[in-house]
Amino acid sequence: MVLSKCRLRGIRQNAIGCIIRHYATASVQNPSRLRNMALVAHIDSGKTTLTESILLKSSYLSSSGTVDTGSTTTDFLRVERERGITVQSASIPVKWKDWTFNLIDTPGHADFGMEVESASRVVDGAVVLIDSVEGVEAQTRGVWRQLDRYGVGTRIIFLNKLDRPGASFRSSIQSLLKHRLHKNPMALTLPVASFNHQHYAEGEPGIQGLVDLVRWNVLKWDEEGRVSKHPLPRNVTDLEKFNILPASHPLSSHLVPARTQLLENLSMVSEAFMEILLGLPSDPSAYLQIDNNIIMKHLRKASLDGHVLPVVCGAAMKHIGTELVMDYVGELLPSPTDVNHQLQAANSPAQLLAWKVNWDDKRGWMTFVRVYSGKFSDHFPLVTRQTPLLNTNRNQKEKVSKLLLLYASETKEVDELPFGSVGVILGLKYTRTGDTLISSGVSGSFRSKLRDITPPPAVISASVIPRSHSDLQPVQNALEALTRTDPSLRVDVQEGQILVHGLGALHLEIVEGRLHDEWKVNFELGRRYVSYREALGPLVPSPNWNVWETEINGKPVTLTSPLKVRGLEPHEKGDPVWDGNIVIDEKGKPIPTPESMPGLPLAYAAEGILSALSNSPHSSLPMTHVHIQISGLKNIGSKIPSLITGAIATALRKRIRDAGFGPILEPSVSLKISVGESNLGKVVKDLTERGGQVLDLEDGSNTADGSEDMGGYSDDGVYIPPDWLSPSGSPTSHSRSRSSHVKRSIQAIAPLSQFLDYSNRLRSLSEGHGVFEMSNAGFQEVNEERKFEILREIGRA
């Protein structure tokens, strides 16, 4: 179906113009043709620009917007358009050839990592973008780990911005190995910087074409951005006479070696493909004559098995490489039927994961779901408007009013959401981001939950002060609504003050903006504080710390709490669900939070643990890095839930008190700062004076997460393109740093508290020319002097 309409919208209306949209309808979707995929990457690598280009090339848009004019389809929030950054993920169905992609554009900034977290939870594959000037960056590794965590095994790399001076195809591929993203990156396309061989000699940057090494053709873009496709000759003699890349062009003699290495590398991970190569005649043209479909079939299998990491390239801003990426997404990324999802079984009842919940002024609560139900052999069911749903996290029945497919800020009503699809449900009252929904009335065995989406710990807080008394209720309602959509935002009331806790300074700024813009409530945000934590002290517990005595109906009752408590070992990593503590049962299985297992005795015990960990008897700070094991809960001998909660909380609090005042931890950030050579000294001095630690001063290659220390993967057997392939990428950062406008890059780790207003400070330290990126680097223990300062700050010393 094609809908066409002309409309103006957004804050910069002039850039939008007339839009023609081709909607992908879900009703005839065959799950094997579906690709649920996300675009993920470090901030500013071009995800939204590539999304916009995909929408244009798939005829969803008749003209594309740009991030720079605030006119893209997916960045539709005011804050996104004004700042040119993505804050929330947006999902769009795209029809391409006979595939349907549910494409999710995600934010790159670490403060909105939660959005990537929930997108990773519901996709089957991902395209990871890399700015080919920068190579792999901090957040590239961050999103890579997120995809690992959610089992999104199949990924395609898109090396973007090859038009930029300094872009290097070679260094970008090397950086994949250096940062241990994959052992076997495989370039499927080569960039043609220019069709004029002279430009290579002159080191002229750019990108005018692409060679598709699998399909064996050349794509050439002219000045107006029109593309023409030229099949490459399938024998070596004709290839020498190919007029698009004549013998004088440096690429022409490189094409056969690049294709050969691609095929031989593939044969190393696929015995079946090795057989094919071994069966070829000994003719120099034999490798050029293998059928595209055969290569693609083996490449698909190797990609799905994770044996290779396909790499394609281009410049999203110029729409170069967009169609190729779409082709390879269709060819190589998994369909819902290729992935073995938790709880996905044939003929099981409807199961959905709410991966995003949004408020919309016109439609009310919109719940974005991924459908994981089984029965896909028989007309791919099965969520219709009549399907009564049960939210298993909240044990609440929910009623659907409408089902929609989403087109960024627009929607289309549908009759059913088929298996594997990503859609929207209207009318749900209780569901929050991360909840599981199932058809209600099904047997208990299907009532297990899909895996939760866990927000990282909050590191920064501020008080929310309503302007007047009458503003209090609207402010509370707005905060309640915002936390339903953004689980990484937490709200509580302490000593009569409303506090919001977020993942970083930018997160709170955006929250402030959204409360004003979207909920139009009157308030001010107080001073921002970073959140501190206390860890377990070193002392030995007193005897019988776990025995609790009370009276019920006048009779004495003694309860012994079945807890083993200790501090985390250095190699143990705290569970974000428990704010960096580890809470396990007697078999060592992690215990979920109390609200996700309502009514169970374990939930009452977990409630007690949560309460004791929420503030230390020494500092009143939340506890972290504590290891707690509950064993033998049945022996606690009481069926009165509040007693279990009370006994466990009291015992644990006593244990924490006995252990003595523990170390204090504060949130740290990892910083990448780029400044002119002349200001380097001032910036470094300021960093170290404020407790920062400089990790690297040159090309930013050292990393705070230690991935460098482990050494990169070997390039044995991997096709490493030659340097000259990117004419402008050749000067090394060393020789570039000799030029007059030299930028130096500093990698550092520093306490967040000292860097809340860093943009202003850096501006003055660097005469306005410095730029920086900041991401969370976890909680770090502070020294005695800083501990005293912190205790004074929180009124405890």
Ligand SMILES: Nc1nc2c(ncn2[C@@H]2O[C@H](COP(=O)(O)OP(=O)(O)OP(=O)(O)O)[C@@H](O)[C@H]2O)c(=O)[nH]1
């Ligand atoms: N030269 C060049 N610039 C590009 C290209 N693609 C994107 N850009 C620019 O890079 C900047 C960031 O692009 P976005 O598309 O917003 O990047 P993003 O990855 O969506 O950023 P976040 O969502 O904020 O993480 C914008 O100024 C784009 O115009 C490209 O191919 N070449």
Ligand SMILES: [Mg+2]
């Ligand atoms: Mg974006």
